[in-house]
Amino acid sequence: MKYRKLGKNGPEISVIGFGSWAIGGAGWASAWGNQNDGLSAESVRAALDNGINFYDTAAVYGLGHSEEVIGKALKGDRDKVVLATKCGLVWDANHAISKNGTYDSILREAEASLRRLGTDYIDLYQMHWPDTDANAPAEETMRAMEKLVQDGKVRYVGVSNYNVPLLEASLSVRHVDSLQPPYSILRPAVEKEILPFCHEHGIGVVAYSPLTSGLLSGNYTYETTFPEGDWRSRNAAHTGEGLRKNVDRVEKLKGIADRYRITLPQLAVAYDLAHPALTSAIVGVRKPSHILGVLPAVDVALDESTLAEIRRIAAE
Secondary structure (H helix, E strand, C coil): CCEEECCCCCCEEECEEEECCHHHCCECCECCCCCCHHHHHHHHHHHHHCCCCEEECCCCCCCCHHHHHHHHHCCCCHHHCEEEEEECEEECCCCCEEECCCHHHHHHHHHHHHHHHCCCCEEEEEECCCCCCCCCCHHHHHHHHHHHHHCCCEEEEEEECCCHHHHHHHHCCCCCCEEECECECCECHHHCCHHHHHHHHCCEEEEECCCCCCHHHCCCCCCCCCCCCCHHHHCHHHCHHHHHHHHHHHHHHHHHHHHHCCCHHHHHHHHHHCCCCEEEEEEECCCHHHHHCCHHHHHCCCCHHHHHHHHHHHHC
16 A cells, blocks of 8 residues: 655545445435445455555434444554544434534534544544535634644544635635545546645645546446436436446546556546545445455556546547
8 A cells, every 4th residue: 555645734644545435324425225334344444454544434424324334343443544524414303414514513513423433533524515505604614623623633624525715715714634526537627726726735635436436437338227316316427428428438448447457447546646636535435345446556657648548538
């Protein structure tokens, strides 16, 4: 495994991170159906055994269940890992989700996450989505994060899904240690403005969905469908003409992977890691093979001509 420093002030983390969205099981942000907790624990152990020290979860994954699973699986190895979770999405008794970036809510959420994770500190605490409903400006959220740092409950502060203006507002309160944006060959929008901004300001970047929610697994065809209730069944990139175009792109990308004698998922992760702003690529995991299968990507060096070829295919 290889490691990179998270921004200018953060810890050294593995360039492949363990994504725990799916292991939350049924519930919001886990449209993959029920998950076996024993298999989830095996996946965590496989990652640990192969040098992965960065584990990313969120309060809302499985409505708290993902945090509980990760906390139990890492018990006894807490000092060996960088544990990240997220706040800002809360749910009521009916499991209705809403955004809340207010000062008091962030502090309450942190206490609940600490209990579920079974730890007395969170290495990286991230605002999951900006509170665009104007419940709280980015500055208020950052003040709450700074309070948690001063109280010793959080070590580093990050945000997820923020644009440059929101990053600038956050930086007016305190340094932002990391950004977690969606980033992949098929979703490269952050390359234009966001990644250069983070690189310039010493903000680490941990990209999520490097496989574009399965599109870059190489397993989809024109006939692929998703069950009702799976968000991909309603997503333009995974259905209809969007799916057909992406399958065509993937077939061309497979030719590049073959030249490097790697798999398509390994190519996808290597592409993300080739950007100078990237610290780590978070790979979603349901079983050990999901994480073990992409490990060779850390040793893949894509030259500039290949990166340009990949971008041309994606832009078609």
